[in-house]
Amino acid sequence: MVRIRNLHFGYSRKHPLFQNLSLTLEQGHIYGLLGKNGAGKSTLLKNMVGLAFPQAGTCEVLGQPAAKRLPAVLADLFFLPEEVYVPGVTAAKFVAHTAGFYPAFDHEALARYLAEFEVPAQAVLPSLSFGQQKKFMIAFALAANTRLLVLDEPTNGLDIPSKAQFRKIVASALTEERCLIISTHQVRDLESLIDTVLVLHGRRIVLNADLGDLAERLTFATVPEADATALYAEESVRGAQVIRPNRSGVPGRVDLELLFNALVSEAPALTHHLSTQPSAHEPVL
Numbered sequence: 001m002v003r004i005r006n007l008h009f010g011y012s013r014k015h016p017l018f019q020n021l022s023l024t025l026e027q028g029h030i031y032g033l034l035g036k037n038g039a040g041k042s043t044l045l046k047n048m049v050g051l052a053f054p055q056a057g058t059c060e061v062l063g064q065p066a067a068k069r070l071p072a073v074l075a076d077l078f079f080l081p082e083e084v085y086v087p088g089v090t091a092a093k094f095v096a097h098t099a100g101f102y103p104a105f106d107h108e109a110l111a112r113y114l115a116e117f118e119v120p121a122q123a124v125l126p127s128l129s130f131g132q133q134k135k136f137m138i139a140f141a142l143a144a145n146t147r148l149l150v151l152d153e154p155t156n157g158l159d160i161p162s163k164a165q166f167r168k169i170v171a172s173a174l175t176e177e178r179c180l181i182i183s184t185h186q187v188r189d190l191e192s193l194i195d196t197v198l199v200l201h202g203r204r205i206v207l208n209a210d211l212g213d214l215a216e217r218l219t220f221a222t223v224p225e226a227d228a229t230a231l232y233a234e235e236s237v238r239g240a241q242v243i244r245p246n247r248s249g250v251p252g253r254v255d256l257e258l259l260f261n262a263l264v265s266e267a268p269a270l271t272h273h274l275s276t277q278p279s280a281h282e283p284v285l
């Protein structure tokens with residue numbers, strides 16, 4: 001679906017955002033792209049959808065260079081930016097004018113998603129609240145039924161019930177043929193939704209791991225005091241939050257926020273554990 005090799009990119013030559021960044025994304029998965037503010041999540045997504053061009057290396061989407069923006073690729077790819085723009089027309093008119101660009105567009109699914117999100121289907125789009133506009137565009141993006149769907153910070157601006165509706169709708173829209181990439185810095189919004197976590201840090205992808213695999217390798221706990229078994233520890237009001245090797249092999253819950261903090265603080269014991277422990281999956285680091 002997406003194949004990036006040795007990508008170099010920066011808005012100025014002096015300050016590269018990515019250096020030798022490589023990443024492969026497959027169909028049938030929901031990827032969560034995590035990174036600190038300014039790490040370059042949106043920019044990486046823009047490279048994938050052909051809105052920013054590699055300075056070196058390659059970025060292929062659906063087997064074609066993303067930068068070529070071939071019509072056949074664009075018909076099978078939907079990118080929803082963080083800031084949504086809606087024209088001054090009704091939802092019905094927007095759909096009538098735009099759905100035709102996506103041959104697999106599913107009108108019934110759109111009606112279902114809008115009902116779930118409680119967005120009035122007949123509204124003039126700019127008269128909707130910002131959150132409602134965003135929900136309308138998320139529903140449209142999912143209904144476009146493209147094989148590749150790229151959502152940049154989709155949960156920003158959504159209220160608490162809408163975030164749960166979002167997770168339910170997105171989970172229902174995944175098929176074996178589709179690949180969804182969702183960027184966020186609000187880790188908890190995606191915890192129960194994604195199956196693979198990508199962490200962008202220090203100009204490259206420092207983690208590309210299946211959540212089930214991580215749950216088999218690591219345990220996450222809050223303990224009175226961290227000891228030498230901890231791969232990473234963080235003080236909290238309730239004690240020390242620790243990541244340890246999972247010696248039992250029984251998968252538990254992955255605390256994405258703690259894992260993210262550990263990775264961006266470049267905890268050497270964790271990095272070593274993840275890069276050396278045997279796994280049924282590809283090496284994660």
Ligand SMILES: Nc1ncnc2c1ncn2[C@@H]1O[C@H](COP(=O)(O)OP(=O)(O)OP(=O)(O)O)[C@@H](O)[C@H]1O
Binds near residue numbers: 038042185
């Ligand atoms: N069009 C642009 N021209 C110049 N610099 C840019 C442009 N877009 C982004 N940048 C810079 O590139 C860096 C990465 O920005 P980007 O929006 O990709 O990060 P992000 O990880 O998505 O951040 P956030 O989590 O805050 O949304 C930032 O320092 C930003 O200022």
